[in-house]
Amino acid sequence: MSATLPELLTREHVLRALSDLDAGMMHPVEGPVLHELVDDGKRYAAQAVVWIACRHALGRIPRPDEVSIEDGPGQTNRLLRQLGFTVEPSSETTAPVTRGKDWSEQEVRLLVVDYFAMLESELLGRRYVKSEHSGLLRPQLADRSKASVEFKHANVSGVLVEMGLPYIEGYKPRSNYQALLATEVENFLGQNPNLLDRLAASRVLNPTEAVAIGTSRPGQLIEAAPERIYAPAKTAKPWLSRRGKQIDFVARDAANRRLGELGEQFVFDLEQQRLKSSGRDDLAHKVTWASREYGDGLGYDILSYNETNDTERMIEVKSTGLGKYFPFLVTDNEVRCSEDIPTQFQLFRVFDLSRTPRVYILNGSLRQVCDLAPVIYRASM
Secondary structure: OOOOHHHHOOHHHHHHHHHHHHOOOOOOOOOOOOEEEEEOOEEEEHHHHHHHHHHHHHOOOOOHHHOOOOOOOOOHHHHHHHOOOEEEEOOOOOOOOOOOOOOOHHHHHHHHHHHHHHHHHHHOOOOOOHHHHHHHHHHHOOOOOHHHHHHHHHHHHHHHHHOOOOOOOOOOOOOOOOHHHHHHHHHHHHHOOOHHHHHHOOOOOOOOOOOOOOOOOHHHHEEOOOOOOOOOOOOOOHHHHOOOOOOOHHHHHHHOHHHHHHHHHHHHHHHHHHHHHOOOHHHHOOOEEHHHHOOOOOOOOEEEEOOOOOOEEEEEEEEOOOOOOOOOOOOHHHHHHHHHOOOOEEEEEEEOOOOOOEEEEEEOOHHHHOOOOOOOOOOOO
16 A cells, blocks of 8 residues: 555544445445444445545545555555544455435435534524434435435535535545436425525624634645535526526625635734744834725735745635635735736635634635636626
8 A cells, every 4th residue: 555545534534435335436445244344234345445544535546556545554454443433344245336326306305404403503503413413314315325415415515615605524525426406406496585695694604803813833724625616517597497596605795894804814814923932023013904004906915024024914814604615806916916926825714713713825816726706797898
């Protein structure tokens, strides 16, 4: 096995593999099953799980020498156990690897209803437990495993992100969802026209107070940028279906001045603390809240500095009360600024601002680091 594979393989990769096996994914693994991963009463050939999980981790089909199921230190069975899974030797009485069927319209409809119940609870500050929801939902489905249901919930998140709507942060958006799922999400929203209005008014989406950075180290508040989500090409024709967008949550974020101010305050404080923790109090005192000092339209909001060579950093701040995968709007001026000074420009995406604010950073030209889609044009004659 490659020495780097244990570092790449995560619990999420394994859960995706279990979901793929439930959906009937084919794999090249042959021969006797020596070990099995046991999950929620179902048994999966460990070698098949590993092969599919490695495919997700590597982003390609693994080579034979990259997949091993030996029990030695650093090998896959040991890693599966470290990731919290149960791996047992197989026996003659072991049931075959479970292979599921396509999700039916009724199953998808039930799952979508369950997802929105959790989403509403999350955004309105009501307590809910995912495992309890799953426990009530699964008996109504066609023998779906926990991993399969979890992956399908993540697909719903992918649909909602593509639609520019709030999603459950604990269900990382997954693309490549079936068209039926998107249809059922649209049907549910059409049948519940007041839901989005209730969510739009939630405290999570409308923070009123700044969240103090406290004693946290700046690096603890910065996360890696999310990988891109490749959703199916848009085929909807609202001019024919008569299904218009009820609320544009992305535009609401952009227009929410208080949200923007709180996000900029957070980044301003974060930059000052970062420089102070690097022993550059002199530069920390020079950090400027540019959009407040000089006005909007500069192409950036915060003027900061590199602690090693004193060069300027122009930081544009985009804020949301939602998760890190939620899309955001950028202006033509901000794109031009990022292209004109790519070595100095940074975009700080502040997310989950109402609860536990964190940041991811995009460096350089926005055209190169983001998928930019036109949403409005200025027309002239």
